[in-house]
Amino acid sequence: MRLITSLGYLEFFMVFLTVILFVIDFKKGFILLMILFWTAGITLFLKEHFHLPRPFHVDNRVQFLDGKLRNDTAFDFSEMGAKAFWELLPVEVLDEVRKTKAIAYGFPSGHTSIAVALWGALILLFRKKWVAMISIAMMLLIPFSRMYLGVHFIADVLGGYAIGAIVLFLSWLIILRDKELQPYLQKARLPLGFRWRTVFLLLSPFVFIYPMTLSPAMMQLPGSMFGYGLSFCLLAYKGFPEIGGSWGQKIGRMLVAILLYLGINFAFNQGMSYIGRPDSMIINFLRFTIEGFIFLWVAVELNMKFGWFERMQKRHLRSV
16 A cells, blocks of 8 residues: 555656657646646645645554654544544544644645546646556555555545536646647647746646645745746747657656756755755745656757757647
8 A cells, every 4th residue: 555655656756757758758747747736736725725634643643654654743633523524523633733833734635636636637738548447546545555555535535526526627628639639749839929828837826826835845836837837838849859769868868857857856956965955935836846847848859959859840730
């Protein structure tokens, strides 16, 4: 179950989406990246809005088995969960939990919402039987692992399913339907200017600025979104990368992206440890913007220089 639940953490998504972006399909990978960010942002906002505890917060008999989730806040509660399925947690429990700042709140389950939205989008994007089978398994197993490991109530998981389903449905309306998806996939370039796509990619990250003000470290989400969005707009103007080439080239361009990201991440961590980590939202926002921009724009352009990527050529639109 720890192995299954690890498929819902950032480290897995970085590798998984890097493979899709630089090896399988750049444009589809970017759609998945944005769905991941939006689902995570909405889920984090709701966690900070509801301030609801996890099972091990309200009952110290529950074993904490995740191994990765932060568990630095302990409450002296035993058997203080809801007494029936449709009942709420006791008021005194909620009051005590909500007095504690920087707790890892439970509702809704981020693992579940992301599993539904991301793996559901994978089904709609690739439309392969084996992809659908794996994706459905992930949409069932990942939420179950969260309850098994003692970090979520079933209500948290059901809330995650609802959020993931809503994000997936909206993604389908906006981009995943054939009439929207196929023209997007066929175009070698996308005009910029004052168009809704450009405005959305560059301004939508700021929607999450206010919900993330509780912790400067949470600027990773809007900062990364802005960096990736800026990269995409520049690539759309200059010309998207064509996925192709030998397996050596595919692996090479993936390694370039990973090494660039690890390098800039290491440089920032070293610099901040040297000068002291600044408790500044602006600095953290800029840091993650730069990391996202280097990971996407600089990695693609370097691979172009190496001859491992080529610009897409205009194609005739296939009938669907």
